[in-house]
Amino acid sequence: MPLFFLRCATVLAAVTSAACASASPLTASRDADLDATLSAIVRDTGVPSVSVARIEDGRIVAVGVAGEGAAGQPATRATRYNVASLTKPVAAEVVLRLASEGRFSLDDRMADAWVDPDIAGDPRHARLTPRFALAHQTGLPNWRGPSGLAFIADPGGAPGYSGEGYEYVAHYVQALTGARLDQQAQRLAFGPLGLRAIAFTATGTDAVDIASSKREGHWHAPVFRARPSAADDLLTTAEDYARFVVSVMEGEGISPSLLAERQRVQADRRGEICAGIPADLCPDRAGFTLGWELFDFGGTLYYLHTGMDEDAFALAYWVPSTRSGTVILTNSREGYRAVLPVLDAIGADATFVEMLRAQASR
Structure with a gap:
């Protein structure tokens, strides 16, 4: 799905200020700090669980999780989430x-x-x-x-x-x-990177550690596919998806000419993205590139993708100039409620986050 704030603006704007008030900034890149922050966000937003991986300087510096992965069962770092359209960047990379x-x-x-x-x-x-x-x-x-x-x-x-x-x-x-x-994904990415928790399908004994979803107060069985889709329903942990993002960010397995192509907006959406937000928060370039949405603020590039289904909301973004990024996974369509609080708590990429906040409030 494209930039999610275009669809979820009203509800997200209503919950952002309350959730952010209790999310204290991370003072150290430690899992325990992130766990504590996410616990507050889960409590304030009502999202059943949130799993987050933070990338800095090309490495994963914190992985945190809070909430329930199923009724009465805490989510863990091993809990796999359906990430909906976050499948597409993986397919594009292949x-x-x-x-x-x-x-x-x-x-x-x-x-x-x-x-x-x-x-x-x-x-x-x-x-x-x-x-x-x-x-x-x-x-x-x-x-x-x-x-x-x-x-x-x-x-x-x-x-x-x-x-x-x-x-x-x-x-x-x-x-x-x-x-x-x-x-091909297993040959070109998952195998070389040692990604054992990421998969396009789940059958038999592979259908374990998958988060259930919560909708309108009721728990529902996990959603997964027996046949792979290039567009939807990838299963992964936040950490494995972050390791994939690091590989993408490093340009592994991609020719210089195609890396240059990914730095170019292939399909312009700047007018749509900038409509109704302050001019100083409007990127110089914005639109679809190869597998991601691309935003260019004064030469600093931000790559974003989101995913939302009935049972999931997920977001990943990365910044090549700082080799940083964040992966946020949830087991609810309402999981977008946790996104700005998480990004505020991490305290990075203020220009990009303020654009997202503007999208949420228009």
Whole structure:
């Protein structure tokens, strides 16, 4: 999903000031400090649990968790969360690392290897590329409807957030390489990084340590997939996702030319993002890049992605110039309530956080 404050502004603004009042600044990069801060945030916001990993100078300096991962069961650092659309940056990273191996270019026609049968009769399918998929410019809807997949806009035009675009490029990867995108993720990222708690699917004995969700006061069984999606429902801990973010931040496995491409806004959304906020909080550039939203404040780049489903809210952002970032996972759609309090407590990246606060209050 795109910048979440555009959807959640009213409720988030209502709870921010109360929650921030009890969240004391972190004075040391220690897990216990973060645990105590998160306990206060959970209490004040009513979010069932929050798990956070903080990155500074290219390393994870604190991992904290508070609240319940299931009814009567405390969440732990080993608790895995459904991170919804935070799946997309992982899928995008796999595509970029495959492109860096020379398997294809971002501007290759995906139709040469894969065409979804639903759009085979529409000549616009020939214009689809991996670049358009990663930057939400396929012209496809977020999810296909009961009658199947169909274009809602021309490829390469104005951005339109699309999970189907990510599923499309995953089919392309499998058709071209003979391996599913999740298998390529294991080869290119999860295995080399030693990420054991992150997975696209969960079956049998793998379906353990997954947070249940709480909605309207009632607990619900964990949501996970038996078949992988490139756009949704990745399972992970905050620490494993932060280790992934560190790898992304370091540019591991990505060619210099593609790293340069990721520093460029591929699909401009500055007008939408800046509407209704003070001009001094408006980034110089803003929009979708390859797998992330990109915000440029005077040459300092901030990369952000969020995820929200009925059972989860998650956020990750990182700053290449300071090699810092934060991962926030929750087991509730209402988890966005905890985001600004957490970022205030960490006390970093004030310019970026103030833009998010402005988005929340407009």
